[in-house]
Amino acid sequence: MTQATKANESARRITASAPGGIGNIGPALDVLGCAVAGARDEITIAWRDEPGIEVADAGHPDLPRDAARHTAALAAAAVMRRAGAKHGLTLWCRKGLPLSGGQGGSAASAVAGAVATNALLGNPLGTEALLASCLDAESAVAGRHLDNIAASLLGGIVLVRTLDPIEVVRLPVPAGLILVLAQPAQRLLTVVARRALPEQVSRADVVHQIGNVGAMVAACYTGDVALFGRAIDDRIAEPARAPLLPGFVAAKRAALDAGAYGVSISGAGPSAFAVVSDDLIAHAVATAMRAAYLAAGLECTTRVTRVDSDGALVNQDNFPHPGEASSRGAK
Ligand code: HSE
Numbered sequence: 001m002t003q004a005t006k007a008n009e010s011a012r013r014i015t016a017s018a019p020g021g022i023g024n025i026g027p028a029l030d031v032l033g034c035a036v037a038g039a040r041d042e043i044t045i046a047w048r049d050e051p052g053i054e055v056a057d058a059g060h061p062d063l064p065r066d067a068a069r070h071t072a073a074l075a076a077a078a079v080m081r082r083a084g085a086k087h088g089l090t091l092w093c094r095k096g097l098p099l100s101g102g103q104g105g106s107a108a109s110a111v112a113g114a115v116a117t118n119a120l121l122g123n124p125l126g127t128e129a130l131l132a133s134c135l136d137a138e139s140a141v142a143g144r145h146l147d148n149i150a151a152s153l154l155g156g157i158v159l160v161r162t163l164d165p166i167e168v169v170r171l172p173v174p175a176g177l178i179l180v181l182a183q184p185a186q187r188l189l190t191v192v193a194r195r196a197l198p199e200q201v202s203r204a205d206v207v208h209q210i211g212n213v214g215a216m217v218a219a220c221y222t223g224d225v226a227l228f229g230r231a232i233d234d235r236i237a238e239p240a241r242a243p244l245l246p247g248f249v250a251a252k253r254a255a256l257d258a259g260a261y262g263v264s265i266s267g268a269g270p271s272a273f274a275v276v277s278d279d280l281i282a283h284a285v286a287t288a289m290r291a292a293y294l295a296a297g298l299e300c301t302t303r304v305t306r307v308d309s310d311g312a313l314v315n316q317d318n319f320p321h322p323g324e325a326s327s328r329g330a331k
Contacts, residue, residue, distance in 0.1 A: 013046040015315035016116035019308040020097040021104035021151040022179070023267030026232035027212040029197075033104070033147030034157040035308035036179060039096040041105060042315075043072045043112035045120050048088035053077055059093030059109070067091075071106045072113030074137035079117040082133055083124045089117065100187035102271035106141055107148035110134040115153070115312040127153070131166050142190040148267060155311030157220055171220040173307045174228055176277040180260070182289040184247055185299040186270040193268035196240045205235045229261020229275035238264055245269050247296030254288035279304070 017040040025032040041059070048054060053067040053076055067073035072093050080086070091113065097105035114133045118125050125133065134149040150158040150168045161167040212231040219228035242248050245265065251272055252263040259281040260274035272289065276282045286302035293300035 013044060014116045014119045015042055015044040016112045016119060016312055017042040017096075017315065018108040018111035018115065018152045018312040019104075019155070019310070020108050021148050021267075021308075022181075022273050023102075023104060023107075023145070023147040023151075024234070024237060024264070025157070025216065026238070026262065026264040027209045027234040027236070028147075028159075028216065029209075029234070029237050030145040030147050031160050031213065032157065032216065033149075033151035033160070034173075034179075035151040035155045035311060036103065036181065037306050037308040038303060039103070041072075041097050041108040041112050042094040043076075043109065043116045044092040045076060045113070045116040046090045047120070048090045051086065051088045053088070054090045055093070056090050057092040057094075059095040060099055062099055063093070063095070069141065070109075071137045071141050072109040074140050075110035075114040075134050076117040078133035078136040079114050079121070079125060079130070082129050083118070083121050085121055085124075089120075098183060098187075098271075100189050101183055102188065102265065102267040102269045103181065103183070104148035104152055104267060106190070107134065107138060108152045110137040111149060111152040111312050113137070115314060119314045128166050131168065135163070135166070143194045151311075153312050155309045156307060159217065171217060172223070173309065174220060174223040174225045176223065176225045177228065177307060178225075178276045178279065178282045179305050179307070180255070180274040180276060180282050180285045180289065181266065181271055181303045181305060182251060182255075182273070182286065182293065183271045183301050183303075184245075184251075184293045184296075186246070188244060188268060188270045190268040193241055193244060196244060197237060198240055201236055208233070208235050225275065225277040226261050232262030232264050232275060234264050241265055241269055245272075247293040247298050247300075248272055250296060251289040251292040251300075254292040255285045258285045258288040260285045 019035040055065045157171045159169040215231035255274040282304040
């Protein structure tokens with residue numbers, strides 16, 4: 001065992017969980033992300049005598065057991081590499097988030113895998129190295145972007161200023177912010193949805209996006225949910241991806257008519273989200289969105305929820321210090 005792993009030999013097995021989220025939050029393509037309360041992916045990591053990473057449970061029959069293709073295993077391997085650790089690992093995945101659903105599921109698996117591995121090693125990596133490890137994993141399976149990863153690791157609403165070097169800013173969450181998530185019965189691979197993005201955009205669209213992203217950041221600091229929702233007006237990714245998403249345009253119209261402040265695609269889709277500040281309106285919006293997807297021939301589940309402020313958590317049961325409460329995995 002290397003120096004790094006010696007710190008935590010008492011731990012045989014660690015479980016970490018991480019929330020899903022909404023990438024982009026509308027106009028902030030690859031820049032803003034928020035963690036969403038509720039469903040989480042959970043990864044357990046244990047020492048193994050043989051070198052390399054064995055995926056004992058991929059978490060879903062459609063996910064690969066090949067460690068070179070499973071996002072949690074890729075993130076665990078990246079943590080081992082950065083920590084200079086060589087020991088073998090076994091990994092078990094429990095998926096709480098949908099596959100290719102636009103709810104940050106692969107980012108959540110990567111984050112939980114990275115955090116569990118880091119905890120097993122005695123937490124040698126800090127936040128930036130954990131983000132970089134998850135980014136390695138996401139780049140291999142879904143594209144090089146950090147919006148879902150940063151929100152899943154840190155919780156809350158997070159702005160990604162740059163990838164090189166990695167710099168992220170955690171923004172305040174408006175107290176009244178309620179999210180409605182609609183998940184139509186469709187799968188869309190992020191790599192496919194990213195291929196639909198335009199290589200070039202007009203100056204008018206850039207100006208429009210900058211104004212709206214700036215307004216969203218201002219709304220976070222002032223707690224203005226209506227402004228936050230109004231600013232969800234994306235002229236780059238949404239028009240390019242909407243043709244891949246049956247029912248989305250009608251669901252958006254229905255949600256706005258039911259009183260949502262703003263609606264867009266969650267991450268790369270197919271899920272959609274709406275911003276509201278009133279519980280009754282939230283349920284009316286959820287009903288309206290589901291009806292629109294059903295009318296388009298797609299079954300749809302909805303959730304009324306809020307921003308998750310915890311981010312990644314290490315499961316207390318498997319943590320090496322039994323008296324310690326659940327703790328964030330990053331230093
Ligand atoms: N920012 C990413 C995208 C989120 O829109 O492609 C998807 O994971």
